[in-house]
Amino acid sequence: MVFSLAGKKVWVAGHRGMVGGAVTSRLRSENCNVITATHAELDLTRQKDVEDWMAAHKPDVVVVAAAVVGGILANDSRPVDFLNQNLLIQSNIISNAHAIGVERLLFLGSSCIYPRLAPQPITEDSLLTGPLEPTNQWYAIAKIAGVKLCQAYRRQYGRDYISAMPTNLYGPGDNFDLTSSHVLPALLVKAHRGKVAGASSIELWGSGKPLREFLYVEDLAEACVFLLKSYSHDEPINVGFGADVTIRELAETIASVTGFQGGFTFDATKPDGTPRKLMNSGRINALGWKATTNLRDGISKTYAWYKANHGAG
Numbered sequence: 574m575v576f577s578l579a580g581k582k583v584w585v586a587g588h589r590g591m592v593g594g595a596v597t598s599r600l601r602s603e604n605c606n607v608i609t610a611t612h613a614e615l616d617l618t619r620q621k622d623v624e625d626w627m628a629a630h631k632p633d634v635v636v637v638a639a640a641v642v643g644g645i646l647a648n649d650s651r652p653v654d655f656l657n658q659n660l661l662i663q664s665n666i667i668s669n670a671h672a673i674g675v676e677r678l679l680f681l682g683s684s685c686i687y688p689r690l691a692p693q694p695i696t697e698d699s700l701l702t703g704p705l706e707p708t709n710q711w712y713a714i715a716k717i718a719g720v721k722l723c724q725a726y727r728r729q730y731g732r733d734y735i736s737a738m739p740t741n742l743y744g745p746g747d748n749f750d751l752t753s754s755h756v757l758p759a760l761l762v763k764a765h766r767g768k769v770a771g772a773s774s775i776e777l778w779g780s781g782k783p784l785r786e787f788l789y790v791e792d793l794a795e796a797c798v799f800l801l802k803s804y805s806h807d808e809p810i811n812v813g814f815g816a817d818v819t820i821r822e823l824a825e826t827i828a829s830v831t832g833f834q835g836g837f838t839f840d841a842t843k844p845d846g847t848p849r850k851l852m853n854s855g856r857i858n859a860l861g862w863k864a865t866t867n868l869r870d871g872i873s874k875t876y877a878w879y880k881a882n883h884g885a886g
Contacts, residue, residue: 574802574803575802575803575804575805576676576677576733576801576802576803576805577802578600578603578604578605578634578798578801578802579603579604579605580604580605580606581605581606581633581634581676581677582605582606582608582630582631582632582633582634583600583603583605583606583607583608583632583633583634583635583636584607584608584609584610584627584630584632584634584635584636585597585600585607585608585609585636585638586610586617586635586636586637586638586639586662586666587617587637587638587639587640588609588610588638589611589612590638590639590640590642590746591742591744591745591746591747591748591790592638592681592739592742592790592793592794593636593638593639594745594746595744595745595746595790595791595793595794596636596638596793596794596797596798597609598791598794599791599794599795599797599798600798603798605634608630608632610626610630614626617639617661617662617665617666618658618661618662618665619665620661620665623665623666623669624665624669624672627666627669627670627672627673628669628672628673631673632670632675633675633676633677634675634676634677634678634679634801635666635670635675635677635678635679636678636679636681636797636801637662637663637666637667637678637679637680637681637719638681639662639666640659640662640663640681640716641654641655641658641659641662641712642712642748642755643655643748643753643754643755644753644754644755644756644759645708645709645778645843645844645846646752646753647752647753648708648709648711648712649708649844652711653711655709655711655712655715656711656712656714656715659712659715659716659719660715660718663680663715663718663719663722664718664722667680667719667722667723667726667734668722670732670734671726671730671732675732676733677733677734677735677801678723678732678733678734678735679734679735679736679737679797679800679801680719680720680722680723680734680735680736680737681736681737681739681797682716682717682719682720682736682737682738682739682809683712683713683716683738683739684738684739684740684741684786684811684813684850684852685705685706685709685712685713685716685847685850686700686705686713686716686717686720686738686809687699687700687738687850688701688702688703688704688705689703689704689705689706689707689847689848690703690704690848691703693849693850693851694813694851694852694853694854695811695850695851695852695853696811696853696855697738697808697809697810697811697853697856698808700717700720700809701717706846706847708844708846709846719736720736720738720809723735723736724736724807724808727807728807733805735800735804735805735806735809735810736809736810737796737797737800737809737810737811737812738809738810738811738812738852739788739793739796739812739813740786740787740788740811740812740813740814740850740851740852741755741756741757741785741786741787741788741850742787742788742789742790742793743755743757743758743787743788743789743790743871743872743875744789744790744791744871744874744875744878745790745791745874745875745878745882746790746878747790747875747879749761749762749879749883751763756778756785756820756823757787757823757827757872757875758875758879760775760777760823760824760827761827761831761872761875761876761879762879763775763776764824764827764828764831764833765831765833765876765879765880767833767835768831768832768833768834772833772835773835773836774835774836774837774838775824775833775835775837775838776837776838776839776840777820777821777824777837777838777839777840778839778840778843778844778845779820779839779840779841779843779844779845779846780820780839780841780845781819781820781821781824781837781839782819782820782821782845782848783819783820783845783846783847783848783849784817784818784819784848784849784850784851785817785818785819785820785823785849785850786813786814786815786816786817786850786851786852787814787818787823787868787871788812788813788814788864789814789864789866789870789871789874789875791866792814792864792865792866793812795862795865796812796857796862796864799857799860799861799862800812800857800862803860803861804857804860810856810857811852811853811854811856811857812852812854812857812862813851813852813853813854813864814854814864814868815854815858815863815864816851817849817850817851818868821837823868824837826868826869826872827872829869830869830872830873830876831876
């Protein structure tokens with residue numbers, strides 16, 4: 574073990590999001606004091622507010638799970654939000670972590686930081702070796718900057734700041750708004766509504782052929798705690814499930830879970846995004862962590878949460 578969380582004050586930035594919520598829940602079983610701040614209490618894009626809050630609360634450990642996130646439509650239509658707000662959030666948190674002497678910081682990036690046509694499965698050393706996927710480049714550039722900022726503080730000041738790159742995430746607390754959600758929750762909503770309405774088909778963006786890897790968010794939370802305890806390195810580390818499916822196969826699994834009996838139509842005018850994005854998680858697997866929730870079980874748990882929390886029972 575590199576680091577002990579026992580007795581530490583751990584701040585999860587972004588605790589109301591899907592990822593931050595799962596990490597917060599997982600940390601509560603550790604012998605540490607978890608602290609949080611709502612957006613009403615703290616605007617992470619305002620440097621002075623972050624300075625004052627962190628100076629007052631003095632966390633020992635920080636998990637940067639706060640971010641402006643969304644699917645292809647949201648990324649493509651709100652490039653300023655995805656680039657500028659994410660840069661502000663992560664810079665304010667990481668720079669002030671250094672200022673107050675935070676012992677340990679985990680920055681959560683994204684698999685979209687890697688080149689669009691990176692060799693598959695994608696290894697960590699693929700970073701900055703080719704052009705990004707245009708539909709989410711704004712978010713990717715912000716996350717790359719966060720990775721580099723953690724590296725810079727480690728190299729210049731010896732700070733024990735690390736970065737983890739999760740693959741596509743899903744689970745309880747996800748965003749189910751069709752205008753801004755990622756593909757899995759969007760398809761889940763469409764399939765549920767299609768079942769209720771008795772629809773003959775639901776529409777999928779693009780060709781249905783791109784391959785994607787999906788990781789259940791509670792598995793990521795387990796990985797985050799594992800990395801805080803066990804990983805201290807300059808380079809980012811991938812966190813993935815280890816296998817991928819086509820978007821059509823994903824839709825078929827979701828239809829089976831939700832009970833949607835219809836077919837699928839494909840809107841070829843909409844972008845496919847990156848052709849394939851499978852992470853090589855060999856490094857974290859070799860350290861002793863591996864995802865345990867298969868796709869169908871994870872979708873079943875997510876669907877149960879959706880019905881319970883969105884009046885869709």
